[in-house]
Amino acid sequence: xxxxxxxxxxxxxxxxxxxxxxxxxxxxxxxxxxxxxxxxxxxxxxxxxxxxxxxxxxxxxxxxxxxxxxxxxxxxxxxxxxxxxxxxxxxxxxxxxxxxxxxxxxxxxxxxxxxxxxxxxxxxxxxxxxxxxxxxxxxxxxxxxxxxxxxxxxxxxxxxxxxxxxxxxxxxxxxxxxxxxxxxxx
Amino acid sequence: xxxxxxxxxxxxxxxxxxxxxxxxxxxxxxxxxxxxxxxxxxxxxxxxxxxxxxxxxxxxxxxxxxxxxxxxxxxxxxxxxxxxxxxxxxxxxxxxxxxxxxxxxxxxxxxxxxxxxxxxxxxxxxxxxxxxxxxxxxxxxxxxxxxxxxxxxxxxxxxxxxxxxxxxxxxxxxxxxxxxxxxxxxxxxxxxxxxxxxxxxxxxxxxxxxxxxxxxxxxxxxxxxxxxxxxxxxxxxxxxxxxxxxxxxxxxxxxxxxxxxxxxxxxxxxxxxxxxxxxxxxxxxxxxxxxxxxxxxxxxxxxxxxxxxxxxxxxxxxxxxxxxxxxxxxxxxxxxxxxxxxxxxxxxxxxxxxxxxxxxxxxxxxxxxxxxxxxxxxxxxxxxxxxxxxxxxxxxxxxxxxxxxxxxxxxxxxxxxxxxxxxxxxxxxxxxxxxxxxxxxxxxxxxxxxxxxxxxxxxxxxxxxxxxxxxxxxxxxxxxxxxxxxxxxxxxxxxxxxxxxxxxxxxxxxxxxxxxxxxxxxxxxxxxxxxxxxxxxxxxxxxxxxxxxxxxxxxxxxxxxxxxxxxxxxxxxxxxxxxxxxxxxxxxxxxxxxxxxxxxxxxxxxxxxxxxxxxxxxxxxxxxxxxxxxxxxxxxxxxxxxxxxxxxxxxxxxxxxxxxxxxxxxxxxxxxxxxxxxxxxxxxxxxxxxxxxxxxxxxxxxxxxxxxxxxxxxxxxxxxxxxxxxxxxxxxxxxxxxxxxxxxxxxxxxxxx
Numbered sequence: 001x002x003x004x005x006x007x008x009x010x011x012x013x014x015x016x017x018x019x020x021x022x023x024x025x026x027x028x029x030x031x032x033x034x035x036x037x038x039x040x041x042x043x044x045x046x047x048x049x050x051x052x053x054x055x056x057x058x059x060x061x062x063x064x065x066x067x068x069x070x071x072x073x074x075x076x077x078x079x080x081x082x083x084x085x086x087x088x089x090x091x092x093x094x095x096x097x098x099x100x101x102x103x104x105x106x107x108x109x110x111x112x113x114x115x116x117x118x119x120x121x122x123x124x125x126x127x128x129x130x131x132x133x134x135x136x137x138x139x140x141x142x143x144x145x146x147x148x149x150x151x152x153x154x155x156x157x158x159x160x161x162x163x164x165x166x167x168x169x170x171x172x173x174x175x176x177x178x179x180x181x182x183x184x185x186x
Numbered sequence: 187x188x189x190x191x192x193x194x195x196x197x198x199x200x201x202x203x204x205x206x207x208x209x210x211x212x213x214x215x216x217x218x219x220x221x222x223x224x225x226x227x228x229x230x231x232x233x234x235x236x237x238x239x240x241x242x243x244x245x246x247x248x249x250x251x252x253x254x255x256x257x258x259x260x261x262x263x264x265x266x267x268x269x270x271x272x273x274x275x276x277x278x279x280x281x282x283x284x285x286x287x288x289x290x291x292x293x294x295x296x297x298x299x300x301x302x303x304x305x306x307x308x309x310x311x312x313x314x315x316x317x318x319x320x321x322x323x324x325x326x327x328x329x330x331x332x333x334x335x336x337x338x339x340x341x342x343x344x345x346x347x348x349x350x351x352x353x354x355x356x357x358x359x360x361x362x363x364x365x366x367x368x369x370x371x372x373x374x375x376x377x378x379x380x381x382x383x384x385x386x387x388x389x390x391x392x393x394x395x396x397x398x399x400x401x402x403x404x405x406x407x408x409x410x411x412x413x414x415x416x417x418x419x420x421x422x423x424x425x426x427x428x429x430x431x432x433x434x435x436x437x438x439x440x441x442x443x444x445x446x447x448x449x450x451x452x453x454x455x456x457x458x459x460x461x462x463x464x465x466x467x468x469x470x471x472x473x474x475x476x477x478x479x480x481x482x483x484x485x486x487x488x489x490x491x492x493x494x495x496x497x498x499x500x501x502x503x504x505x506x507x508x509x510x511x512x513x514x515x516x517x518x519x520x521x522x523x524x525x526x527x528x529x530x531x532x533x534x535x536x537x538x539x540x541x542x543x544x545x546x547x548x549x550x551x552x553x554x555x556x557x558x559x560x561x562x563x564x565x566x567x568x569x570x571x572x573x574x575x576x577x578x579x580x581x582x583x584x585x586x587x588x589x590x591x592x593x594x595x596x597x598x599x600x601x602x603x604x605x606x607x608x609x610x611x612x613x614x615x616x617x618x619x620x621x622x623x624x625x626x627x628x629x630x631x632x633x634x635x636x637x638x639x640x641x642x643x644x645x646x647x648x649x650x651x652x653x654x655x656x657x658x659x660x661x662x663x664x665x666x667x668x669x670x671x672x673x674x675x676x677x678x679x680x681x682x683x684x685x686x687x688x689x690x691x692x693x694x695x696x697x698x699x700x701x702x703x704x705x706x707x708x709x710x711x712x713x714x715x716x717x718x719x720x721x722x723x724x725x726x727x728x729x730x731x732x733x734x735x736x737x738x739x740x741x742x743x744x745x746x747x748x749x750x751x752x753x754x755x756x757x758x759x760x761x762x763x764x765x766x767x768x769x770x771x772x773x774x775x776x777x778x779x780x781x782x783x784x785x786x787x788x789x790x791x792x793x794x795x796x797x798x799x800x801x802x803x804x805x806x807x808x809x810x811x812x813x814x815x816x817x818x819x820x821x822x823x824x825x826x827x828x829x830x831x832x833x834x835x836x837x838x839x840x841x842x843x844x845x846x847x848x849x850x851x852x853x854x855x856x857x858x859x860x861x862x863x864x865x866x867x868x869x870x871x872x873x874x875x876x877x878x879x880x881x882x883x884x885x886x887x888x889x890x891x892x893x894x895x896x897x898x899x900x901x902x903x904x905x906x907x908x909x910x911x912x913x914x915x916x917x918x919x920x921x922x923x924x925x926x927x928x929x930x931x932x933x934x935x936x937x938x939x
Contacts, residue, residue: 004188004190005188005189005301021788021790024788024789024790025790028251028252028790028791031249031251032251032253041244041258041275041319042243042244042249042319044634045633045647046305046306047647048561048564049306049561049564049566050614051566052305052306052566053304053305053306056305058304058319060273060275063304063305065304065305069305069566069568080187080188081187082188125188125190125301126190126297126301127190127193127194127197128189128190128193165293165296166568166571167300
């Protein structure tokens with residue numbers, strides 16, 4: 001199974017009050033500076049939709065969003081293009097991109113802090129990865145290797161999305177805090 | 187962009203109707219040809235628009251970041267339309283005829299929203315869905331997935347017959363004489379791709395209403411509006427339609443005029459076909475701003491328009507589809523899935539409020555409709571799936587979208603109302619206030635539209651927030667007002683028919699551009715949008731909330747008992763209401779003191795007009811000749827692919843088809859009624875008009891290329907070898923080239939007809 005279109009969402013710690021206008025400003029600055037690895041195009045504000053994508057920074061190769069999907073606030077990286085490399089490398093790319101964005105947010109938006117112990121991985125493509133037992137089984141080994149080998153974690157848990165209509169994916173909980181700086185600079 | 191596009195093609199093979207599969211294959215080939223530069227960009231733009239693939243703001247590769255316009259560094263590729271960059275994301279409009287959907291379609295919409303867009307599905311003011319930030323390379327796959335659940339995007343945009351809208355309460359409304367659903371359904375599929383509806387200078391919008399008094403179908407603002415009427419004839423109750431024509435909003439709004447007070451059902455399809463033919467033949471093609479049907483009626487007068495349509499109607503060849511559907515008129519009738527009941531006692535004020543504002547009794551005892559009010563017409567993939575579950579549990583399996591950007595659930599047993607509310611609440615879909623002041627309608631505006639001047643959605647979100655704070659204390663008179671916002675004068679937010687409408691404008695103040703909204707008063711939502719409001723004053727965007735407060739408070743304080751807003755505006759006068767607001771246009775703050783005044787709602791960038799582009803609402807004027815020739819060249823390309831695959835017979839057949847199509851393109855510029863269904867006629871007409879007259883003769887090669895056509899047609903049944911198919915493809919290409927040359931010669935000589 002060759003994964004593509006991996007999304008990674010790193011949850012926000014606690015329940016901070018995040019001002020949407022400030023988030024929009026941060027994303028607008030990123031576009032102005034074109035300072036991420038992707039071509040950044042526009043900001044879409046969906047704060048009026050409960051448990052929605054929140055504020056989305058739309059890019060050509062990927063979108064970033066400070067979203068509240070599933071009722072949990074977090075920074076999501078959604079890879080929209082096909083990537084080269086192993087499945088674990090694609091997971092790492094998504095996680096690293098999300099972690100870098102989290103670090104920037106923490107620097108530019110004081111008061112917000114992202115979890116170093118909990119994140120979500122999903123495959124945003126139902127042809128490649130329908131949410132079936134087989135796919136979950138395949139993902140299990142891929143996600144396990146990624147967390148163990150790429151993130152260096154030995155004590156972790158994966159909780160899978162079981163609704164067959166939703167994207168295949170898992171919430172990953174690790175016991176040792178992940179070093180975002182290390183992941184970002186690796 | 188998606189890695190799985192080929193996977194979907196194979197996975198969905200056999201699960202799509204042949205017709206839709208063929209159309210989508212054709213579009214995919216057209217994308218390929220355009221990417222190779224083999225199709226003109228203007229032709230391709232109109233081609234994709236007619237497939238629902240639309241441009242979006244910044245797709246010219248420029249974006250103002252508040253400090254000036256900057257390039258968005260997309261990769262160098264060909265364009266997908268004039269000034270439209272290939273990789274720039276666009277919008278996909280998905281037609282939902284009369285708003286009717288089932289649970290499986292909702293689930294498909296959820297999947298597509300999640301996988302291809304920015305995560306939000308949007309419902310439009312014409313009952314369509316829109317997905318934003320879509321890459322053009324993904325559009326054929328999206329179309330295939332939609333087709334697998336019976337949805338097409340064909341003619342969702344461009345100069346075509348747009349979505350046939352219809353009253354979402356059709357079939358269950360106590361005020362309708364009969365259900366308009368089967369008629370709207372029949373018109374949708376009769377006009378879809380109809381050859382007589384392909385040559386417009388602009389779009390053509392039909393609509394069906396079940397009654398005169400409500401606004402659910404908005405017949406008065408459509409090119410073709412049909413309202414259900416029953417007459418007693420010879421002691422029998424007979425169905426028919428009041429037909430109005432030439433309505434429309436936009437910069438120059440027109441109320442539709444009565445074309446026929448009672449048109450029998452068997453005549454609605456041929457009459458629509460005749461109107462399409464007249465509009466195609468005589469409608470303006472060059473001046474885009476005068477190309478809607480309303481302007482043809484302005485120019486001719488209603489009587490001449492009627493004469494022309496009736497004359498065209500008399501000439502139409504009989505088509506069994508005009509009446510076939512009438513023999514099974516109840517085929518789409520919905521039956522309840524659960525027994526009717528009685529409304530239980532409600533002790534929760536929030537639920538009671540929702541019941542009061544969002545449910546309506548059906549004409550069938552024991553049932554209600556329930557409106558799902560969506561903020562700005564938006565919802566998430568998870569909400570779509572939850573809604574699909576709700577539809578399956580509480581209804582016969584369907585629902586409707588509405589022109590107020592909501593959903594209507596039908597056939598809800600009164601006994602289920604509390605359980606339904608709970609299910610909707612679990613999905614965050616239980617907002618009260620459907621169709622009242624909280625339920626603000628807004629077009630996409632500057633969020634995504636290339637024509638947007640001000641942020642209609644930003645303003646709508648702000649007003650919703652402001653109103654939500656005091657929603658439980660709002661005076662009933664205010665609660666029942668309709669607020670609608672457009673980002674520019676084109677009125678996609680339908681500001682003309684709101685009690686209080688706003689449309690985007692701009693003014694220069696203190697040396698800066700400042701986003702404004704014109705305040706539009708006097709419009710009427712009822713009676714299918716029975717009258718249009720007029721702008722009274724332009725106010726800076728950031729002061730619109732204050733303006734709304736002042737207008738509504740003045741109304742509450744000064745209205746006579748039970749006086750509705752539209753007559754109130756008429757009685758008080760616009761001068762007085764303008765006076766209430768005019769100070770809001772003055773006292774501009776210094777930029778340094780209040781920079782937010784110089785930005786729009788939800789957008790911190792310093793306001794600018796630099797991002798406004800050329801809109802695609804009006805499509806591209808592409809002649810039938812250009813479309814036909816593009817198709818001929820595509821078919822030759824497909825023949826080449828088949829030749830490479832060893833399908834010699836099919837390759838030879840396609841090569842001949844391309845030649846006939848090119849011949850027809852020439853014939854049609856002199857003789858509009860030639861039909862492709864009859865290739866013998868095409869050949870005969872081509873011979874008479876272009877061969878015998880030598881008009882098609884090449885200046886050097888004489889009749890050579892035309893002879894290829896006749897020879898190939900003579901041998902149309904022959905078995906093809908690789909060599910013969912190869913030769914025929916070459917001849918086909920040469921013939922197509924000769925047609926282009928011929929067309930250029932006759933254009934230059936001015937001898938088209």
